[in-house]
Amino acid sequence: xxxxxxxxxxxDVIFCIGTNMTECHPxxxxxxxxxVARGAKLIVADPRRIALAEMADIYxxxxxxxxxxxxxxxxxxxxxxxxxxDGFVADRTTEGRDFVEHVLEYPPEWAESITGVDAKLIAExxxxxxxxxxxxxxxxxxITEHICGVDNVQSLCNLxxxxxxxxxxxxxxxxxxxxxxxxxxGDSGALPNNYPGFQDVLxxxxxxxxxxxxxREVDLELGPTKVTALDMCGDRIRAMIINGExxxxxxxxxxxxxxxxxxxxHLVVIDIFLTETAQLADVVLPATAWAETDGVCSNTxxxxxxxxxxxxxxxxxxxxxxxxxxxxxxxxxxxFEFESAKQVFNELCSLSPIYAGLDxxxxxxxxxxxxxxxxxxxxxxxxxxxxxxxxRGIFQMxxxxxxxxxxxxxxPIWLTTGRRLPAYHTRTQTGRSAGIEYLLSEERLExxxxxxxKWGLEDGGWAMMSxxxxxxxxxxxxxxxxxxxxxxxSFSFNDVPVNFLTGGGYDPITHTAELKVCPVRxxxx
Amino acid sequence: MSDNSGNGTGFDFEITLDGEKVGVRRGExxxxxxxxxxxEIPTLCYDPRLDAFGACRLCIVELDGAxxxxxxxxxxxxxxxxxxxxxxxxxxHRRVLMEMVASENRDTDVDALSGYASQEMAVLLDRxxxxxxxxxxxxxxxxxxxxxxxxxxxxYENCISCYRCxxxxxxxxxxxxxxxxxxxxxxxxxxxxxxxxxxxxxxFCGQCIQTCPTGALADxxxxxxxxxxxxxxxxxxxxxYCGVGCSVDLLxxxxxxxxxxxxxxxxANEGALCVKGQFAFDFVQHPDRLAYPMVRGEDGELHxxxxxxxxxxxxxxxxxxxxxHGRHSVYGVASGRAPHEAAYMMQRFIxxxxxxxxxxxxxxx
Numbered sequence: 001x002x003x004x005x006x007x008x009x010x011x012d013v014i015f016c017i018g019t020n021m022t023e024c025h026p027x028x029x030x031x032x033x034x035x036v037a038r039g040a041k042l043i044v045a046d047p048r049r050i051a052l053a054e055m056a057d058i059y060x061x062x063x064x065x066x067x068x069x070x071x072x073x074x075x076x077x078x079x080x081x082x083x084x085x086d087g088f089v090a091d092r093t094t095e096g097r098d099f100v101e102h103v104l105e106y107p108p109e110w111a112e113s114i115t116g117v118d119a120k121l122i123a124e125x126x127x128x129x130x131x132x133x134x135x136x137x138x139x140x141x142x143i144t145e146h147i148c149g150v151d152n153v154q155s156l157c158n159l160x161x162x163x164x165x166x167x168x169x170x171x172x173x174x175x176x177x178x179x180x181x182x183x184x185x186g187d188s189g190a191l192p193n194n195y196p197g198f199q200d201v202l203x204x205x206x207x208x209x210x211x212x213x214x215x216r217e218v219d220l221e222l223g224p225t226k227v228t229a230l231d232m233c234g235d236r237i238r239a240m241i242i243n244g245e246x247x248x249x250x251x252x253x254x255x256x257x258x259x260x261x262x263x264x265x266h267l268v269v270i271d272i273f274l275t276e277t278a279q280l281a282d283v284v285l286p287a288t289a290w291a292e293t294d295g296v297c298s299n300t301x302x303x304x305x306x307x308x309x310x311x312x313x314x315x316x317x318x319x320x321x322x323x324x325x326x327x328x329x330x331x332x333x334x335x336f337e338f339e340s341a342k343q344v345f346n347e348l349c350s351l352s353p354i355y356a357g358l359d360x361x362x363x364x365x366x367x368x369x370x371x372x373x374x375x376x377x378x379x380x381x382x383x384x385x386x387x388x389x390x391x392r393g394i395f396q397m398x399x400x401x402x403x404x405x406x407x408x409x410x411x412p413i414w415l416t417t418g419r420r421l422p423a424y425h426t427r428t429q430t431g432r433s434a435g436i437e438y439l440l441s442e443e444r445l446e447x448x449x450x451x452x453x454k455w456g457l458e459d460g461g462w463a464m465m466s467x468x469x470x471x472x473x474x475x476x477x478x479x480x481x482x483x484x485x486x487x488x489x490s491f492s493f494n495d496v497p498v499n500f501l502t503g504g505g506y507d508p509i510t511h512t513a514e515l516k517v518c519p520v521r522x523x524x525x
Numbered sequence: 526m527s528d529n530s531g532n533g534t535g536f537d538f539e540i541t542l543d544g545e546k547v548g549v550r551r552g553e554x555x556x557x558x559x560x561x562x563x564x565e566i567p568t569l570c571y572d573p574r575l576d577a578f579g580a581c582r583l584c585i586v587e588l589d590g591a592x593x594x595x596x597x598x599x600x601x602x603x604x605x606x607x608x609x610x611x612x613x614x615x616x617x618h619r620r621v622l623m624e625m626v627a628s629e630n631r632d633t634d635v636d637a638l639s640g641y642a643s644q645e646m647a648v649l650l651d652r653x654x655x656x657x658x659x660x661x662x663x664x665x666x667x668x669x670x671x672x673x674x675x676x677x678x679x680x681y682e683n684c685i686s687c688y689r690c691x692x693x694x695x696x697x698x699x700x701x702x703x704x705x706x707x708x709x710x711x712x713x714x715x716x717x718x719x720x721x722x723x724x725x726x727x728x729f730c731g732q733c734i735q736t737c738p739t740g741a742l743a744d745x746x747x748x749x750x751x752x753x754x755x756x757x758x759x760x761x762x763x764x765x766y767c768g769v770g771c772s773v774d775l776l777x778x779x780x781x782x783x784x785x786x787x788x789x790x791x792x793a794n795e796g797a798l799c800v801k802g803q804f805a806f807d808f809v810q811h812p813d814r815l816a817y818p819m820v821r822g823e824d825g826e827l828h829x830x831x832x833x834x835x836x837x838x839x840x841x842x843x844x845x846x847x848x849x850h851g852r853h854s855v856y857g858v859a860s861g862r863a864p865h866e867a868a869y870m871m872q873r874f875i876x877x878x879x880x881x882x883x884x885x886x887x888x889x890x
Contacts (some may be wrong), residue, residue, distance in 0.1 A: 003770065005793055022728075023770050024767060025767050025768070025787045026728065026730065026767075026770045026799035027771050027793075027794050027798065027799055027802070028769050029699075030697060030698055030797050033699030034696075034697075034699065036699075037699065045551070061819045064734065067742065069604065070670050089767075113603075115636035144779075147616065172770055175768075176766030176767075176768060177610055178767060178768055179766075179767065179768060179861035179862050179888075180763065180765050180766060180767065180768060180770065180842035180861070180862055181862060181864060181865065181868070182768060182861030182862075182865070182886065182887070182888050183768060183863055184861075184865045184868060184885035185859050185863075185868040185887070185888065186863045186888065187865065187868075187882075187888065188859075188865045188866075188868035188869040188872065189574050189868070189869060189872040189873075189876075190857075190859030190868040190869075190871055190872045190884055190885065190886040191872075191884065191885060191886065192882050192883065192884060193882070195648065195872075195876075196869060196872070201559040201882050210876065212716075214873065214876060215877075216877060216880055217880050218551055218876060218880055218882075219852075219880055219882040219883075221882065222882060223663060223882030223883040223884060223885070224856075224883065225885050225889060226856075226858055226885035226886075226887070226889060227889055229856045229885065235853070236673065236850075236853060236854060237853075237854055237856050237883070238846040238850050238854040239842050239843050239845075239846035239847075239855045239856070240850070240856045240857070240858065241839075241843075241855075241856075241857045241874075242856070242857075243857075243858065243859055243867055243868075243871055244859075244860030244861075244862050244863045244867070245638075245835055245858055245861075245864060245887040247858070247887075250887065254601075265842065265845070265846060266842030266845070266846055268839045268842065268843075271815065272812050272814055272815060273811075273815060273817075274813070274827075277829070278815075281819075281821070281827070282814070282820065282838070282842060283818070283819070283820050283821070283835055283838050283839040283842070284815065284817075284818065284827060285818050285822075285835060285839070286815035286816055286818060286819075287863070288763070288812070288813075288816060289808075290738070290765035290809060291760075291762065291775055291777075291782055291806070291811045292809065293808065293864060295863075295864025295865060295866050295867070296865040296866065297770065297865065298764055298770075298865070299763070299768055299769060299770025299793055300767075300768035300770065301770070301793065303770055303792060303793060305763045305772070305792075305865055306761075306762070306763075306792075307763055308761060308762045309760070309776045309809070310758065310775040310782065310808070311775075311777050311780045311781065311782050312780045312814040313814075313816075314810070314814045314815075315815075315816025315817050316773050316814060316816060316817050316818070316832060317814070317815065318832075319866070319867070320552060320860070320863045320864075320866070320867030320870070320871075321864075321866040321869070321870040323706070323869070324870040324871055324874045325870055325874070326832075326836050326873070327836055327840050327843070328840075328874050328877075328878050330836045330837055330839070330840035331840045331843060331844055331878060333877070333878050335877060336873075336874075336878075338870070341864065341866045342868055344865075344866040344870060345865055345866055345869075347869070348865060348866075348869045360647075365792075366772070366792050366793075367792060387882040388882075390655075391769060392852070398790045399599055399760065411634065421727075421728060421799070421800060422800055422801070422805075423802075424766050424767075424801055428684075429765065429766075429805060429808040429809070430801060430805045430808070431808075432807070432808035432811040432813060433804065433805035433807050433808045434675065435674075435675030435745075435746060435804055436674055436800075436801075436804070437669055437806055438673075438674060438676075438723070439723075439729065439800065440676050453699075455582050479687060483633050485777075487722045487747045500838075508708045510889060512889045513889065516599075523629070
């Protein structure tokens with residue numbers, strides 16, 4: 001997030017797009033609810049009538065995968081009606097003139113033809129956001145899990161840039177991160193293109209820095225993303241180590257994924273349970289879990305916080321960092337003689353410019369938002385204040401593209417996937433916590449009542465859902481949260497492995513899978 | 526607009542608190558000012574996260590010029606006010622109030638596992654020596670033993686109608702799942718149509734449990750561990766679920782995790798939690814946990830083994846891959862759920878041991 005969670009109470013206009021926050025980030029959603037109660041206006045764009053949509057002043061029920069068109073229509077209105085923050089655009093951005101010309105090609109009426117949302121609503125939403133003293137954008141995977149995920153994010157950035165809704169309290173572009181430390185995994189350098197602290201692996205200065213720090217030559221080229229790596233398994237890639245990810249259930253196109261992992265010569269999995277992925281491994285190492293591990297995590301607002309051990313782990317389980325460093329030692333490598341989480345974290349701080357002002361002891365109370373570039377620096381709750389890190393904000397000329405697969409006679413229904421409040425991912429944790437099954441005991445396909453009868457199905461009855469990649473048996477739930485023509489399911493239940501179906505396409509830049517759009521056929525069984 | 530009468534300390538004006546001049550920020554209640562000066566004014570209906578309510582009347586203070594004591598939680602401080610937070614008269618009022626409050630409660634000793642604020646009434650009863658049964662007799666509130674939800678105990682016989690649960694659900698959560706039925710002695714905390722919580726707008730975030738000062742609403746999962754021997758230890762950490770990063774206090778006895786309470790001073794959540802953070806903690810000590818390393822045997826199955834064997838086997842596989850297929854034959858996937866140290870070590874291993882950038886985390890799925 002560009003702005004802290006505490007800012008969520010402060011905007012006049014809140015624009016939530018592709019974020020089912022009350023279910024996926026419930027505590028953050030309480031701040032939105034309070035802002036709305038205080039009088040803030042809420043605009044919600046989502047294909048499903050989620051709880052946030054019920055609260056919204058303007059609800060934009062767009063067709064799955066049509067976000068770019070919606071955002072172009074909004075940008076058009078803002079440009080055409082002279083609602084841009086001209087001072088901000090002049091002082092802090094580039095390409096503004098080209099951008100205005102670009103978006104004038106895409107009026108809301110055009111956007112309506114793609115998104116299915118009333119052009120008047122699109123224009124009104126644009127006006128509200130542009131006229132706000134403090135307009136804030138919140139988004140989640142509904143924006144990123146598309147073949148055009150990067151385009152979607154850049155379209156949101158364009159809106160913020162043209163209205164000056166960035167770099168100030170109560171504004172910003174705010175992705176809600178989905179896992180407790182997914183932000184921290186990136187911060188720590190577990191990325192094919194960045195060293196710790198997002199230092200570019202192609203920059204010779206950083207290459208030299210890490211060659212010296214790690215005492216060996218470093219790779220001068222980008223690594224492949226995990227998605228690409230799975231395609232290379234059994235070919236270029238022969239040995240893999242996976243820490244705490246149930247890859248075969250969470251990733252799209254499960255059959256492909258299982259085949260990839262099976263074709264490795266060597267698979268090491270470090271986890272707390274014998275997951276479906278761990279069952280494919282040659283070596284499984286038992287990790288200490290949350291509540292058993294001292295460590296550090298970063299939340300969605302870049303707040304660096306301590307995790308603390310409360311109880312001993314079962315048997316001989318060990319911290320993940322210990323497992324990995326001991327494999328390295330067994331390979332006869334030097335430089336892996338770490339004895340504590342503190343020592344590991346402090347090394348990370350010493351090599352990461354965004355953590356340079358931090359160490360294990362300084363984060364005791366969790367008050368720092370990175371970047372903290374030097375000792376004594378108070379941290380950076382709000383990014384892009386006064387100037388952007390790279391100088392000026394650059395408008396991007398984004399064009400709408402159809403999803404990788406679109407509905408057809410054979411696959412006439414849009415499937416979109418997501419999460420539900422009581423379940424977390426593949427339920428390795430929530431499925432093993434007493435009582436959660438009282439709230440959610442099985443997977444159900446959410447389908448509009450009109451579609452239930454249209455396809456000859458029954459509320460509560462079984463159906464077979466198919467895509468070009470596979471099929472799953474799933475119970476149908478008639479529910480008007482999803483619009484006619486669109487169905488929804490989560491991937492939480494292993495007995496309804498929805499990710500056998502998904503995976504029609506990937507964003508060309510991030511390789512994020514298009515998990516939010518998958519044309520399917522649903523038939524009675 | 527500060528007139529700086531508080532000596533440049535950010536205060537707007539002064540009042541006299543127990544004979545001492547103290548600074549006040551405009552808009553502060555008498556209770557808030559007194560709390561800053563640790564006057565330990567008793568309250569039962571007060572939760573600093575909620576709008577002041579003025580129901581329990583325990584927070585009364587003497588205000589010069591007013592005939593009767595005033596509720597300090599709802600009274601805004603005004604320049605020049607002179608207030609007294611402790612006196613024989615206030616003590617007498619508070620004791621009578623406590624005796625009346627306690628009279629309709631079946632249990633005045635409440636298990637601390639019930640919830641974060643569950644001891645508030647019991648503590649005040651002791652402080653004012655009010656356990657007399659002086660007003661014993663009629664009781665109000667009907668419990669809901671029929672509610673079969675696995676998280677929230679609804680023992681309204683211990684309810685004192687402070688409305689904290691109703692207010693936290695509305696003001697803090699925005700869920701409006703619980704409401705108040707009837708008035709006076711007939712007051713009953715309930716849900717829409719007097720139904721079960723599971724059929725209401727309740728999301729089982731547990732905030733009502735944690736703000737209840739009497740244990741009338743209580744944490745069923747924590748109370749199930751009431752018989753676990755040992756002192757309850759609290760450990761501050763961060764929730765393992767989404768990226769909001771809510772601070773929690775883990776409750777444990779010896780090596781058993783027995784519950785979770787929200788950290789009221791948690792910077793990201795300020796006391797709020799959701800159903801997962803509040804209740805989905807016991808996966809940690811589930812019997813399915815991996816406790817020993819495993820390696821795949823010649824029979825094709827995974828078998829438990831010792832660390833030496835497992836680490837040697839893990840190392841040998843990587844060494845062989847590099848020898849036979851080069852350094853780009855290795856790939857590492859870090860977790861978005863494990864701490865920084867795990868992700869950092871994974872990338873250090875892949876980059877430092879092999880000299881390749883073939884490392885990623887699970888954020889693309």
